[in-house]
Amino acid sequence: MKALIVQEHGALEKLSLGDFPDPSPGKGEVLVDVHAASVNFPDLLVIGGTYQNLPPRPFVPGKDLAGVVAAVGEGVTRVKVGDRVLAQIEHGAFAERAVVREVLCFVMPAKMSFADGAAMGLxxxxxxxxxxxxxxxxxxxxxxxxxxxxxxxxxxxxxxxxxxxxxxxxxxxxxxxxxxxxxxxxxxxxxxxxxxxxxxxxxxxxxxxxxxxxxxxxxxxxxxxxxxxxxxxxxxxxxxxxxxxxxxxxxxxxxxxxxxxxxxxxxxSDYRERTPEVVRKAYERLFALYEQGKLQPRVMARYPMQDYVAALQTVKDRKVLGKVVITMPV
Ligand SMILES: NC(=O)c1ccc[n+]([C@@H]2O[C@H](COP(=O)([O-])OP(=O)(O)OC[C@H]3O[C@@H](n4cnc5c(N)ncnc54)[C@H](OP(=O)(O)O)[C@@H]3O)[C@@H](O)[C@H]2O)c1
Incomplete structure (x- = not known):
């Protein structure tokens, strides 16, 4: 699959778009075909190597994604193949496919776009x-x-x-x-x-x-x-x-x-790891407020994955108004 890859920490130019091994879902995990992933300020810290929680390199950054469930691992009951979901992960969202934990994967309201879903995450x-x-x-x-x-x-x-x-x-x-x-x-x-x-x-x-x-x-x-x-x-x-x-x-x-x-x-992220049931309740409430029109993610721009530098630079340059979203597939 195509993905943004951190080989070495540093400036955005060190990031590359390339081939990365396809992930497969284990027990309690879900494989998602990613349609949109949003940029968060902490992504810049992860790419730069100054974030508190860094995975071994090479890795795919990105914490928020929305897409369609492509496969489910053993024991998964709350989502099924074909569901439109948003999900959060510690890293791996800036890719055509991602594996997420079932407990952090939420079926989106029917009227929510993938871009809005990705922007409604972290x-x-x-x-x-x-x-x-x-x-x-x-x-x-x-x-x-x-x-x-x-x-x-x-x-x-x-x-x-x-x-x-x-x-x-x-x-x-x-x-x-x-x-x-x-x-x-x-x-x-x-x-x-x-x-x-x-x-x-x-x-x-x-x-x-x-x-x-x-x-x-x-x-x-x-x-x-x-x-x-x-x-x-x-x-x-x-x-x-x-x-x-x-x-x-x-x-x-x-x-x-x-x-x-x-x-x-x-x-x-501690809530995701320690109390996923609190996160699930939060999303029930956030989705209800979204359906009532009281919450509306504000996506200022959508960039195709190959324009990732422009997407990340908007946040780095302090120019973001609401959220910036990267769209897949390439
Ligand atoms: N605690 C957590 O669990 C958690 C989770 C997610 C994010 N965060 C943190 O929350 C903060 C906001 O994240 P975000 O994703 O919302 O970021 P963002 O979209 O980039 O917004 C950050 C805001 O900070 C202000 N800012 C002031 N100096 C800045 C600078 N030098 N560079 C960039 N922005 C600057 C800007 O507003 P003005 O131009 O109006 O000043 C900007 O709108 C970040 O520090 C991030 O690391 C924490």
């Missing part, structure tokens, strides 16, 4: 884990989403809004501001401003009042994380989702003490 699961599992968000709370026009960010905006929050979205451009407004954000604050530390607080307080933010969903790290800590309400929670900006922040514990702030970590 980012929506991460949003659900952050908002529901880690933060136990309540309707009526004020929620700040940083990096809000990216994949995880936009999923957080849509889901928090669907579950009854007042959503403040932080973005770095007017184009991104329009996107988050169109996707349900009640207020938009900008991070491309001089003196972010002071300006961010002024913008957020102007939007929601000086009481501040009950829940921060933080995707960016660095100065945006630091500024976000200063807008939190008494007993606020901040879920650490990622560091797309590159700097992992340090935190002064005294600051957490005086404002009763909770910092909460999240690694979505």
């Amino acid at each position: 980012v929506y699961l991460t949003a659900h884990n952050a908002i529901v599992e880690r933060a136990a968000m309540k309707a009526g709370e004020t929620v700040l989403v940083t990096g809000a026009a990216g994949g995880v960010g936009l999923a957080c905006v849509q889901l928090a809004k669907a579950l009854g929050a007042t959503v403040v979205a932080a973005v770095s451009s007017e184009e991104k501001a329009r996107l988050v407004r169109d996707n349900g954000a009640d207020h938009v604050v900008r991070t491309d401003v001089p003196d972010l530390r002071e300006s961010f607080r002024n913008q957020v307080f102007e939007a929601v009042g000086k009481r501040g933010i009950d829940l921060v969903l933080e995707n960016v790290g660095g100065d945006v994380f630091d500024a976000s800590l200063r807008v939190m309400a008494w007993c606020g929670r901040l879920v650490i989702i990622g560091f797309a900006g590159g700097r992992i922040p340090d935190v002064k514990a005294g600051y957490l003490l005086v404002k009763n702030i909770s910092l909460i970590g999240l690694q979505s």
Whole structure:
């Protein structure tokens, strides 16, 4: 089969499109003919060799896919050959075929396209884990989403809004501001401003009042994380989702003490490995909200597999609006 292959970690140019051995499903596994796979920021870290979880080389990267079940291994009962499914794996999605665990393979709603299915994977699961599992968000709370026009960010905006929050979205451009407004954000604050530390607080307080933010969903790290800590309400929670900006922040514990702030970590893949039943319940809920029109993955572009560099570069260059999808077969 054709696949994107990491022979050596490094720049995107080191990745190649070539032949890779066809996988076959073992016990409890499902073989999927992949029609679409979406790009996630962590794919760049995996390809670059800086991600926390790296497979032995050569390997096929990619964590989100949608396609048609081609074969099932022993003991598989929840999906059958011909089902349209989306699935998540640690790596292997950027290929014409992939083997996934049955427990992480979900039959898609009939009206969902393969591109939407691939875009509804890791980012929506991460949003659900952050908002529901880690933060136990309540309707009526004020929620700040940083990096809000990216994949995880936009999923957080849509889901928090669907579950009854007042959503403040932080973005770095007017184009991104329009996107988050169109996707349900009640207020938009900008991070491309001089003196972010002071300006961010002024913008957020102007939007929601000086009481501040009950829940921060933080995707960016660095100065945006630091500024976000200063807008939190008494007993606020901040879920650490990622560091797309590159700097992992340090935190002064005294600051957490005086404002009763909770910092909460999240690694979505742990839920896949440790509690797949929680993931299954999350997808039942996400699909129901999708069918009600409350969630809608936003696919900004679809690239055929041979144009993989352009697809990955869009995310690397911070230009992604929602999600970018790679389509198969070649
Ligand atoms: N914890 C988990 O389990 C988990 C799961 C999936 C992803 N993640 C993490 O969550 C974060 C978001 O992932 P994603 O797939 O949604 O990424 P994405 O689509 O590329 O969005 C990232 C956003 O971060 C902002 N950003 C700031 N500085 C950036 C830079 N130097 N390069 C790229 N983006 C920058 C951008 O918004 P502005 O331009 O508006 O600032 C961008 O929209 C990443 O850190 C990723 O590693 C964590």
